[in-house]
Amino acid sequence: MLLRDAVTFHGHLCPGQVLGVRMAMAGCRALGIGEPRAMGKGLVVFVEIDRCASDALQAVTGCSLGKRTLKHLDYGKMAATFINAVTGQAVRVVARDDARDRAGVYAPTAADPRQAQIEAYRVMPEAELLRLQPVVIRPGWLDRPRVRVPCQLCGEGVNYGLEVVSEGLTLCRPCHAGAYYAPRPEPPGVRLAAVGRRRQAAGL
Numbered sequence: 001m002l003l004r005d006a007v008t009f010h011g012h013l014c015p016g017q018v019l020g021v022r023m024a025m026a027g028c029r030a031l032g033i034g035e036p037r038a039m040g041k042g043l044v045v046f047v048e049i050d051r052c053a054s055d056a057l058q059a060v061t062g063c064s065l066g067k068r069t070l071k072h073l074d075y076g077k078m079a080a081t082f083i084n085a086v087t088g089q090a091v092r093v094v095a096r097d098d099a100r101d102r103a104g105v106y107a108p109t110a111a112d113p114r115q116a117q118i119e120a121y122r123v124m125p126e127a128e129l130l131r132l133q134p135v136v137i138r139p140g141w142l143d144r145p146r147v148r149v150p151c152q153l154c155g156e157g158v159n160y161g162l163e164v165v166s167e168g169l170t171l172c173r174p175c176h177a178g179a180y181y182a183p184r185p186e187p188p189g190v191r192l193a194a195v196g197r198r199r200q201a202a203g204l
C-alpha cells in the first residue's frame with residue numbers, strides 16, 4: 001500500500017522506493033507515529049540524499065519542501081532523520097551499506113541484482129537493512145526565525161536568519177562562501193553585437 005503510493009509518486013518501482021518506504025516506516029514507528037500523513041507540520045524529515053528513496057520518504061510521510069517539513073541536506077548519504085516536531089523526539093535512520101551485498105540471500109531466484117534488491121528489501125529484517133540512531137536536533141535547524149534581510153553585496157533577500165555577518169557586512173551564504181552558480185560569460189559574438197548596439201545608441 002505504502003509502496004504503491006511511493007511508486008505512483010516516483011514513477012517507477014526501484015530498490016530506492018522499497019528502501020525509502022522501509023526507512024519511513026522505521027522512523028515513524030520509532031517516534032510512535034502511526035499515520036505520518038495525518039501529522040501535518042508535526043513531522044519533519046531531514047533527508048541526506050537526493051535519490052529515488054527521497055521520493056518514497058516524501059510520498060509516505062507527506063512531508064515536502066513547500067510545507068517546510070522536508071529538508072534536504074546534501075550529504076550524499078542514504079540516511080534521513082525523522083523528527084516529531086511536537087515532542088522534539090528524533091531518530092536518524094541509515095541504510096546499511098552491507099544490505100546490498102546480502103540481497104541475494106533473501107532473493108536467490110531474482111533475475112538480476114536490481115530485482116534482487118527490490119525483492120530483498122521488502123522482506124529483509126529491519127536490523128539488517130537499517131541502523132536507527134536516536135538523535136537530538138541542534139538549535140537553529142528546526143525553529144528558524146521568520147525574518148528577511150537583504151544581502152549587502154547582491155541585494156537579494158535572505159529569509160529565516162540564514163544570513164552571515166562577516167567583517168561587519170550582512171551577507172547571503174553564496175556571497176560569503178561562494179555559490180553553486182556563476183554568471184555565464186557571453187560568447188564573443190554576443191559581446192561584439194552588444195558593443196555595436198551601444199555604439200549605435202551613442203550615435204557613433
Ligand SMILES: [Zn+2]
Nearest residue numbers: 012014016052
Ligand atoms: Zn527510482
Ligand SMILES: [Zn+2]
Nearest residue numbers: 151154172175
Ligand atoms: Zn548576496
